[in-house]
Amino acid sequence: MTDTLQGTDAWRTARLGCATASRIADIIAKTKSGPSASRANYLAELVAERLTGVPAEHYSNAAMQWGTDTEPQARAAYAFIHGVDVTEVGFVPHPRIARAGASPDGYIGEDGLIEIKCPGTAAHISTLRGACIPGKYEVQMLWQMATTQRSWCDYVSFDPRLPANMQMHVERVARDEAHIKDLEAQVRAFLAEVEAVVKDLIARYGNAAVAA
Numbered sequence: 158m159t160d161t162l163q164g165t166d167a168w169r170t171a172r173l174g175c176a177t178a179s180r181i182a183d184i185i186a187k188t189k190s191g192p193s194a195s196r197a198n199y200l201a202e203l204v205a206e207r208l209t210g211v212p213a214e215h216y217s218n219a220a221m222q223w224g225t226d227t228e229p230q231a232r233a234a235y236a237f238i239h240g241v242d243v244t245e246v247g248f249v250p251h252p253r254i255a256r257a258g259a260s261p262d263g264y265i266g267e268d269g270l271i272e273i274k275c276p277g278t279a280a281h282i283s284t285l286r287g288a289c290i291p292g293k294y295e296v297q298m299l300w301q302m303a304t305t306q307r308s309w310c311d312y313v314s315f316d317p318r319l320p321a322n323m324q325m326h327v328e329r330v331a332r333d334e335a336h337i338k339d340l341e342a343q344v345r346a347f348l349a350e351v352e353a354v355v356k357d358l359i360a361r362y363g364n365a366a367v368a369a
Contacts, residue, residue, distance in 0.1 A: 163247060163260050164225075171248040174207040174351075176344050178259035178300040182293035184347045185340065196347070203351045208358065220277060227275040231315035232263060234325055235273075241265055251304045256351075257344055259304040270310040272298050281316040284326050296340060298330050303337045 162168065176184060186193035202213045217225075236243045243263035251257040263271040272294065276284075290312050298310040314326040 162245070168247050168260070169212040172258065172260070173210065173212050174203050174256060175248075175250075176203070176254075176257040176348055177248075178261075178297045178304065181296045181300045181340060181344070185296065185343050200347065200351055200354065204354045204358070207351070207355050208364075224275040227315065227317065228262065228273050230317060231273045231275055231313060231325070232271070234315065235271060235311070235313055235327070238325065239327075243271055249304050252306065254341060254345060254348070256348055257304070259301040261301045261305060261310075264305075264307075265311065268308040270298070270301055270305060270307050271313060272301065272310050273313045273315060275315050278316055278318055281314050281319070281326070284314045285323060290328060290330070295330065296336075299333060299337055300340060300344075302332045303341060308332050 180199055183193075183195040183199040186195050205211075206213055232243050232245075235241075243265060245263055246261055248260050249258050251259075261270045262273045265271055274294065294312065298312065302308070302310055309332060310330050312328045312330055315324060317324050
């Protein structure tokens with residue numbers, strides 16, 4: 158586990174070229190004809206990171222910045238309401254799969270995790286009214302549990318723009334060994350493809366920068 162804060166240069170370096178929890182949905186995404194464009198794009202991103210040693214730049218809009226800025230408030234509110242300490246963590250390598258890992262939003266005790274989302278108000282209201290956790294977040298949390306070897310993750314949707322009693326929704330997601338096993342198999346296959354492309358490009362053009 159890195160001892161660097163998320164979002165720092167050291168954290169970006171630690172996860173460079175690695176399959177991470179927030180992109181598991183891209184890895185497993187498929188269309189009727191096969192793997193999705195998002196999977197191909199993520200594969201290319203990791204190949205470029207491994208060849209250059211430079212973390213990919215990611216687009217950020219106002220809504221994404223809102224989520225980043227509001228996350229500490231959500232973490233503090235969760236800790237206060239539930240009477241627990243939330244331990245922030247950096248990048249955690251997967252215990253069995255090289256070049257893979259996760260950066261949970263926090264550890265809860267010995268067994269739990271927290272995954273914080275600070276969405277737009279419309280999405281938060283939908284959650285308050287019973288909308289299911291989006292699949293991309295479910296697999297993100299399962300990958301975090303696989304990586305950290307923890308038993309559950311609290312999904313937290315938080316919007317301080319609503320009345321106090323409506324600002325937070327918490328839903329616990331339990332570890333699912335069968336689903337995790339399937340995700341691990343798909344990630345292994347994906348990373349093998351990344352490695353194969355890197356080796357092919359080096360064989361064709363030489364290694365001018367950083368090899369995988």
